[in-house]
Amino acid sequence: MKRSEEVPPRQSIIARACACMREAFTGVFAQREPQSPGFERVVDTEEVTTTRAYQGVRVDGLVDNESDWNLLESVFAGLRIPTKAVVVLRKLGYGSFGDVFLGHYNDREVIIKCAKAGYRQNAKDIDLFCQDIRLMATLEHLKITAFLGVSWDSPLSINVLAEYLSGGTLYTLLYKSQQTLLWSTEKLSIATDVIEALTYLHSKQPVVTHRNLSSRSVLLSNDGAAKLDVFKVQQRDPEPRLAAGMSSSVLWMAPEALIGEPWTEKADVYSFGVLLSELDTRQVPFSSLRDDSGMRQSLMRTIVMIVKRHLKAELSPDCPPELKELAELCMAYDPTDRPTAVQVATTLRTRAAPSLQTT
Structure with missing residues (x-):
């Protein structure tokens, strides 16, 4: 040729x-x-x-x-x-x-x-x-x-x-380490660091959306401080690729993004809600779901259930009430029902943090 x-x-x-x-x-x-x-x-x-x-x-x-x-x-x-x-x-x-x-x-x-x-x-x-x-x-x-x-x-x-941050990714900390993590200390600190970065992105003119937020895109220093990986921030919409080559990264995507609607700040907030569920349960989103044969539910079926608004990432029974309420708001099916990143940051600072200090 x-x-x-x-x-x-x-x-x-x-x-x-x-x-x-x-x-x-x-x-x-x-x-x-x-x-x-x-x-x-x-x-x-x-x-x-x-x-x-x-x-x-x-x-x-x-x-x-x-x-x-x-x-x-x-x-x-x-x-x-x-x-x-x-x-x-x-x-x-x-x-x-x-x-x-x-x-x-x-x-x-x-x-x-x-x-x-x-x-x-x-x-x-x-x-x-x-x-x-x-x-x-x-x-x-x-x-x-x-x-x-x-x-x-x-x-x-x-x-x-x-x-370079030597502490690795949040994904590694959550799923491959035995370190004890508490909402009152490590988890709240990480969530606050991430939402501060997201608030900054959404405050820029023109607005910058992350479009790739998950525990894999959060890096940690040796002292546990969290930062978003600059290489994971992208301007173009991710492709769900609902076919043979589909990636598990779609599990952090908002329902509207999964069906091809334009990515907005509210889609980032949804992803942050899924991230809160990761921090809370230390489980990959939806990994506990099983099909009729007892096998792990297929990724395709999980995505279909999310798109049909039949499924959200789970939170543990021990999740602090303020964090549970916030995560569920972030993962609201309707984007207009989700808070802004600024509102999430304010809630973490003024409601969640004080309540965790008194428990």
């Missing part, structure tokens, strides 16, 4: 990406301090595979040239992190964005996310890539992991760096 039938011309793709990014970053980083030269790159024989992966995706048939370098230099002025300033430590895994690495930059551990192989081979992927970076670049809040910058070895190998 001819190249023109598969991949848009190289120059148009790179130029389009750069134009999109230039628009995103104009003014955003005008006040940022210059990047520190940081550390020299360290490579040993055991890290060769990881380092090559970090160096970026090479798209077959596309070769960078001087004009592409100049475009990137102009787009990322004041934002670029030199490759030699980053030490790649080890691969952590992969996500929707691409491979994920632990690294070291400027006296701190960082997360390095490398774009998927072939993501620049069509205009849609470039647009989505630009949207993700555009959004991350504008988010600055104590309860959201910090976006640090962009690094690349060539115009075809752009990677993104963000703050």
Whole structure:
């Protein structure tokens, strides 16, 4: 097959990406301090595979040239992190964005996310890539992991760096640890941290919705403080994919989102309600449901029941009344019946917290 039938011309793709990014970053980083030269790159024989992966995706048939370098230099002025300033430590895994690495930059551990192989081979992927970076670049809040910058070895190998939290995800804490968690201490603190971040997102103009909130998108520090993972915030609506490739992440989605209605702040609030049920029960949403044969109920049937408004995430009998009432309001079937993020934060602060301190 001819190249023109598969991949848009190289120059148009790179130029389009750069134009999109230039628009995103104009003014955003005008006040940022210059990047520190940081550390020299360290490579040993055991890290060769990881380092090559970090160096970026090479798209077959596309070769960078001087004009592409100049475009990137102009787009990322004041934002670029030199490759030699980053030490790649080890691969952590992969996500929707691409491979994920632990690294070291400027006296701190960082997360390095490398774009998927072939993501620049069509205009849609470039647009989505630009949207993700555009959004991350504008988010600055104590309860959201910090976006640090962009690094690349060539115009075809752009990677993104963000703050690393060593405490892992809330999902791991809830389901893979034996640590005792109480509503009066750890659980309330985590819920408060998350709703503060969500309130910040919803306060931005234009409004930013999270669209991907679950225990997997909440990161923890060693002292238990919670932050939303900046890489999990997205501008485009998630695809329920109610078919063979359906992901369990749909269990946190509001009923209206599952049937394709536009994602709103109230859909985020619904997801927060499901998150409260996770904190309360320490069970994956709906995991206790069984079919007639005693087997775990299928994901498809669970989704159908949610869409038909026959099912909500469960809360335990021991859930504090104020938290139970709040979670149920957040998970109201009708979006107009759900509170705003500001109202949720106020309830946690003025009603839930005082009541937990007296019990």
